[in-house]
Amino acid sequence: MDGRFDNCKALVLGAGVSGEAAAALLLSRGGSVLLMDEREECATSVCAEKTRQAGGQVLCGKADLPEEKFDVCVVSPAFPTRHPWVEACLSRGVPMVSELELGAAYWCGKILAVTGSKGKSSLVKLCADICNRAGKSASPAGNYGVPLCCLVLERPDLEWAVVEVSSFQMEHTAVFRPDIAVLLNVQPDHLDRHADMEEYRALKLKMFAGMFPGTLALLPDGLGVDNIRLPDGVEARRFGGALCRDWSFADGAVAGMDAGRHVRVKLGRSWFNNEVLGLAAAAGVAALSRAGVAAKLIEEGLEAFEPLPHRLQELGRDQRGVCYIDDSKATSLTALEAALRTVKKPVRLIAGGLLKEKEPEKVKELLTQTTKKVYLIGECAGELFRAWESGVPCVVCGALDRAVSLAVRESDAGDTVLLSPGTASFDQFKSYRERGERFTELVRAVADL
Numbered sequence: 001m002d003g004r005f006d007n008c009k010a011l012v013l014g015a016g017v018s019g020e021a022a023a024a025l026l027l028s029r030g031g032s033v034l035l036m037d038e039r040e041e042c043a044t045s046v047c048a049e050k051t052r053q054a055g056g057q058v059l060c061g062k063a064d065l066p067e068e069k070f071d072v073c074v075v076s077p078a079f080p081t082r083h084p085w086v087e088a089c090l091s092r093g094v095p096m097v098s099e100l101e102l103g104a105a106y107w108c109g110k111i112l113a114v115t116g117s118k119g120k121s122s123l124v125k126l127c128a129d130i131c132n133r134a135g136k137s138a139s140p141a142g143n144y145g146v147p148l149c150c151l152v153l154e155r156p157d158l159e160w161a162v163v164e165v166s167s168f169q170m171e172h173t174a175v176f177r178p179d180i181a182v183l184l185n186v187q188p189d190h191l192d193r194h195a196d197m198e199e200y201r202a203l204k205l206k207m208f209a210g211m212f213p214g215t216l217a218l219l220p221d222g223l224g225v226d227n228i229r230l231p232d233g234v235e236a237r238r239f240g241g242a243l244c245r246d247w248s249f250a251d252g253a254v255a256g257m258d259a260g261r262h263v264r265v266k267l268g269r270s271w272f273n274n275e276v277l278g279l280a281a282a283a284g285v286a287a288l289s290r291a292g293v294a295a296k297l298i299e300e301g302l303e304a305f306e307p308l309p310h311r312l313q314e315l316g317r318d319q320r321g322v323c324y325i326d327d328s329k330a331t332s333l334t335a336l337e338a339a340l341r342t343v344k345k346p347v348r349l350i351a352g353g354l355l356k357e358k359e360p361e362k363v364k365e366l367l368t369q370t371t372k373k374v375y376l377i378g379e380c381a382g383e384l385f386r387a388w389e390s391g392v393p394c395v396v397c398g399a400l401d402r403a404v405s406l407a408v409r410e411s412d413a414g415d416t417v418l419l420s421p422g423t424a425s426f427d428q429f430k431s432y433r434e435r436g437e438r439f440t441e442l443v444r445a446v447a448d449l
Helices: 017-028 040-044 046-053 084-092 099-106 120-133 148-154 197-208 277-290 295-304 333-342 360-370 381-388 400-410 432-446
Strands: 009-013 032-037 057-060 072-075 096-098 110-115 138-142 160-164 180-183 216-220 235-240 247-250 253-258 261-266 313-317 323-326 347-351 371-377 394-398 416-419
Touching: 009 017, 009 084, 017 032, 017 046, 017 072, 017 099, 017 148, 032 046, 040 046, 040 057, 046 057, 072 084, 072 099, 084 096, 096 099, 099 148, 110 120, 110 197, 120 138, 120 160, 120 277, 120 295, 138 148, 148 160, 180 197, 180 277, 216 277, 235 277, 247 277, 253 277, 261 277, 261 295, 277 295, 313 432, 323 432, 333 347, 333 360, 347 400, 360 371, 360 381, 371 381, 371 400, 381 394, 394 400, 400 416, 400 432, 416 432
Parallel strands: 009 032, 009 072, 032 057, 072 096, 110 160, 110 180, 138 160, 180 216, 216 235, 235 247, 323 416, 347 371, 347 416, 371 394
Antiparallel strands: 247 253, 253 261, 313 323
16 A cells, blocks of 8 residues: 555545545545535535535635645546646646546555446446456446545455546556556547547556556557557557457457466357457456456356446337347447447447547448448537438438437338447537437337337
């Protein structure tokens, strides 16, 4: 355990769950805390009240940063590096850390960390679920699950923290030392926050920079990460398809070597048994094997895995045999591509929203191979129509309710109605969750599941 944040006079930016968790841990270590948030409504939030009850101060609303001197500033992921409060701290020389780094400094168990552009949460849930099935106590943490600071305070005796690590968290993380670290993939994402792909990629790779000799780094095969420089003594292993030399997914199974042992795990009817998710399964099997979980228990855990909501979640089939799938979490075109490669064809696709990328044409060929018709919603509906309509029939619906109604009415037996927007949700919804929940409500009402 690293006690470098003991007895600190701390500023915590962001009165959400990660900010409140950071404040609670700092206060428990003898420090004083000022929790700040620019949203005035946060003053009466549960997180703010918990911080006050623990002995911290709370300041919410548009305000200048206090002139007083702080020993450390803990930055919540929602705060971009160009935020005026962050810039003010940097100009004063206040050390900046993430809640992730703060929690890791006091975590006494082991860490299995997962980063990447897509699929992180599902892999974190899988690894935590299987560890617990195998008698190795674990909890999801970080960007999915609870803040790592919460685990330190509430479940310090756990053997494993299975931590989802985002690029936002790594902006202010300098010291992070996972025992097992997985990079699932690197695809265009969050470029509205990061300067370019080079910066985004560097933040993903930063997760490996503090690893100790004897720890394990799992990297995707053939995805432009061959020149990653790892700390001396860190073991690097690749995962990928049939041709991958270390951990491969092929013919419905994952195979590889760990500590001289040959491991083979059948995926059977698992949610991961397809060409897209099978690569994530390869990473998961490799990580769990290193964590000491037997192949039979991994196999059983894969079979029992229940996917998270809004991630290729099958809602049901109507009397005609039409399947309805909620993939609202697909907020990029790359995620949309993955969904089209995974679900049963032919597809009636509902897509659109707030487009984050500049080349929607890149999915056009795949649409022509998989999709009967596209029902377009949201701000970018017109742009997607122009990009795709020469390859696949498209209709601009505008709102989700019209898209669902039309897709249900036009579907034939054996079709899959798929919500996989390929875009952010913020033009019409508060989050991808709200979008997925609305889709579920509409489908159940219109399709009579």
